[in-house]
Amino acid sequence: MNTLHKLKKDISEAINVLTGQEISPANLTLTPTKKEFEGDYTLLVFPLSRYFGKRPEETAEIIGDYLKNNYDIIDNYNVIKGFLNLGFSKDYWLYALKEMTGTQDYGKGEHKSKKVMVEYSSPNTNKPLHLGHIRNILLGWSVSQILEKAGYEVVKTQIVNDRGIAICKSMLAWQKWGDGVTPESSGKKGDFLVGDFYVLFDKKFNEEYQEWQKTDEAKKIFEENNEKLTEEQFFKKYKNEYFNSHSVLGAEAREMLLNWEKKVPEVMKLWEMMNGWVLQGFEETFEKLGVYFDKSYFESNTYQLGKDIVDEGLEKSVFYKENDGSVWIDLEDINMDKKIVLRSDGTSVYITQDMGTADLRFKDFGTEKMIYVVGDEQEYHFKVLFEIMKRLKRPYADDMYHLSYGMVELPTGKMKSREGKVVDADDLIAEVILEAEKSAKERGELENTTEEERAAIYEKIGMAALKFFILKVNPKRRMIFNPEESVDLQGQTGPYIQNAYVRIKSIIRKTGKLEIKDFSDYAGINEYEKSLISSLSDYPELIQQAAEELEPSAIANFAYDLAKKYHKFYSEVRVLGAETEAAKNFRIALSNMVANILRDSMELLGIRMPERM
């Protein structure tokens, strides 16, 4: 199907004829020839020479000679050391382009039987989404898109952490000091409003803690427990303990959590109201990011799940019970610790819930492959979870992945919501769009457009800059995010790729209506054109690989590379003013194909293309 694949198959056949050896095409190394050398593709002959019993140079000569004489697409060859550089006939290139342009949904993989669940974005409903969530959401969305393109059926889910002590802090602060304020009355977006109360709680709590530190009780505790810390260091460490055993506010927050668990109507009402505000706010942010979920799970519904699995695990002796009633799994045989799965008081821990949720999803959708897009601080947790599901012999257990990504930090250090030291998602989005607008106005290319069209274009450009900036890097890398740099619009950026697309669209507009006409007479194919076709040929394989490795950055780098090649082509070669009619037809067809693949690949990153910019 793919022309490169076919070539590998041809070579494999040739080797078979020449030596009788069976070599799978997948084991051949065939790469585009480096530009310092003559040729289009290079076959590495070193590993093959032993089958021929000759030196690499001689082996390369034999293979090259055979290919040239027996296959039409090989026009010429040369040998340098163990490298066999093959030159393709012009017909090969024309045929390759023709084949691509004639393929429906080029790059789409064959249908895969396994359904995949991708979980991404696990927000807490006590504060707005921030930069860290953006990385998570963009990764999850992009991976979902890539998997779909590769041929999988994908179910996109999120789990919303809408219960727990942190949420109670926001609720309590609103109750005590909120004075009945609502998003409507304050004109503030719901998630931001609730986040303010979360910060306020922390402020009030700190004040309370400071006061307490002056009491005799505090001094006594310091004297008794401290070994070699200063007072300041000690109390910094003691903060959590203070919250749990001395703090008035802490006691109130914990009481609220208990009342929530007992479903006390007054608390439930407050919780539903404030959660509603936050979720509405999230919805707006998701929309701006251009993402959605097929199904949202809420922790308030799922936090009790998994207890029956604990029973099942005890029965199957996967778990064991301690004397105090707590239930554990022993993973020391695989070099991990013992891990608790149910508390002594019979309540769930985090992992209990995750066990239950996995089963629930399998029941809901039959997803046999599950991908969790979650920060790398939870690597250990997921290792344990996956191991448990394996030992419980779940049908999906062998296909669970944790797509872990590194933390996003600011140049000033880690983000801390409680201290208000964050980059909020909404603010960042607004900033990049504004930056795109400024830049576009300076250029002044958009004079004949309506205000609405312009706004849409600014948004596409700004979001492209942001998304590309985040997705082009390997997820595993910890990233230090400088808000100023992220809005760069030149160089290796989203807008650079959009610009290549826009240039093509501009050319096509000038031809009136897009028509792909016959170009089989085109004889003067040049290196820029070959290199574009060669990139385009790689696309289907790239999709499969990116899906296999859950690697959006591979797509991002491909799109950049293709755009770069097009810009180069554009500056060297005329399309509309081509030398001959055939050349013009060919270049229009090629340009249009490049535009399609640029749009298609950027779509996989959640980036949309403007028609002009």
Next chain:
RNA sequence: GGUUCCGUAGCUCAGCUGGAUAGAGCAUCAGAUUUCUAAUCUGACGGUCACAGGUUCGAAUCCUGUCGGGAUCACCA
């Protein structure tokens, strides 16, 4: 301390299923526009691929160790 991820140009990153002289962008400097959108293109400057061994015809890539940084090792979520 155990486990694990990361370390490539001043900065941000590609390349990692071993292949030719390690590539981009940003920044700095110098150029390109009567002709398809200059958010572009060309050139210059910039490297002990953290370090040391090993495997190999060949190592940024694989193995071992060391150093530096992050994460994690809760009856928290």
